[in-house]
Amino acid sequence: MDVSNADAVDLFGGPGGWDWAAKSLGINVTGIEKDHAACETRRAAGLGTVEGDVRDYGPSDFPAARYLKIGSPPCQPYAVNGLGKGRAALDTVLALAKRMASREDISHDLAAFEDERIGLVLEPLRWALQAIDQKRPYETITLEQVPTVLPVWEALAIILRAEGYSVATGRLSAEEYGVPQTRVRAIFVARLHGEAKLPAPTHRKYRKNVAQEDGDQSLRPWVSMAEGIGWGMTHRPGLTVTVGTGAGGADPSCVGGSGARATLYGERDAARWVPFNRLMSTDDLPAYKGGRKDQIRVYAQDAALLQSFPSDHPWRGSRTKVLEQIGNAFPPRMAEQVLCAALGLRPSLRSVA
Structure with a gap:
């Protein structure tokens, strides 16, 4: 070029x-x-x-x-x-x-x-x-x-x-x-x-404990994590996507840094959550092998959507390198x-x- x-x-x-x-x-x-x-x-x-x-x-x-x-x-x-x-x-x-x-x-x-x-x-x-x-x-x-x-x-x-x-x-x-x-x-x-x-x-x-439909009516509602990627938190947007990886996907710390794990699990346990939905059993997902069945892993394609990249953006490199690119973008x-x-x-x- x-x-x-x-x-x-x-x-x-x-x-x-x-x-x-x-x-x-x-x-x-x-x-x-x-x-x-x-x-x-x-x-x-x-x-x-x-x-x-x-x-x-x-x-x-x-x-x-x-x-x-x-x-x-x-x-x-x-x-x-x-x-x-x-x-x-x-x-x-x-x-x-x-x-x-x-x-x-x-x-x-x-x-x-x-x-x-x-x-x-x-x-x-x-x-x-x-x-x-x-x-x-x-x-x-x-x-x-x-x-x-x-x-x-x-x-x-x-x-x-x-x-x-x-x-x-x-x-x-x-x-x-x-x-x-x-x-x-x-x-x-x-x-x-x-x-x-x-x-x-x-x-x-986004303000904690303020409903999505409340606030300045001349503006659109903020977009929740669940709306953005099809699963996850319904009462707030996702946390900041940063650099980090975990087995099979991004560790919760990759989407928020300190306190992210507690926030994600807290939202799920409070029933403010759309379940992870893939066209396969959780037993088939690498993130679940050797770990708890209720682990939360944010996969590269989900992290990219949380960053508002188009779903077909052609990522290149290893899983670690892709997550690094997404977090830095x-x-x-x-x-x-x-x-x-x-x-x-x-x-x-x-x-x-």
């Missing part, structure tokens, strides 16, 4: 969460991705792909991509359920962003991080500033990360406003955009011409809403259903 004429470049493209949404809007995107399995998934999905390290590329490598730049830097160092190295280094990251704005070379400082992924959150700024200095600034920039990275997005907002951009930042929750899970993300939208905006919710926010349905708000486009009917 020829990627030289792409309208947009996606840093950290992953399996195509942002790019599947962009493609549905008629945007030709090339994604840079280091993980081979994710690249194979992207290629099978017909998405423009450069397999490599984003640090080895820059705006001049994608001369046609002036329309849009999107990115989801690795979240593991900053995630609440991670080791916390990124959160501990947050002040250093913010100081480095200011130095980048002054066009200082910070490569030595980035190399000093114990976890190289910590500094990757500043790659979008490097690309944006290089494009500005090359007299071909990006028209629109959209970014997402775990909520703890919002201070970095706010620091980038100050820098890019000084460069002439309108910028909007904030925390958005996935269920408010029709995704059947309660993933919260820090969002960044910058626009060179026109006002940068975050998308307005299309669905009601940005929900396409949410991505489409962010892109539409950023570009002033009208969402598809599918994205708001």
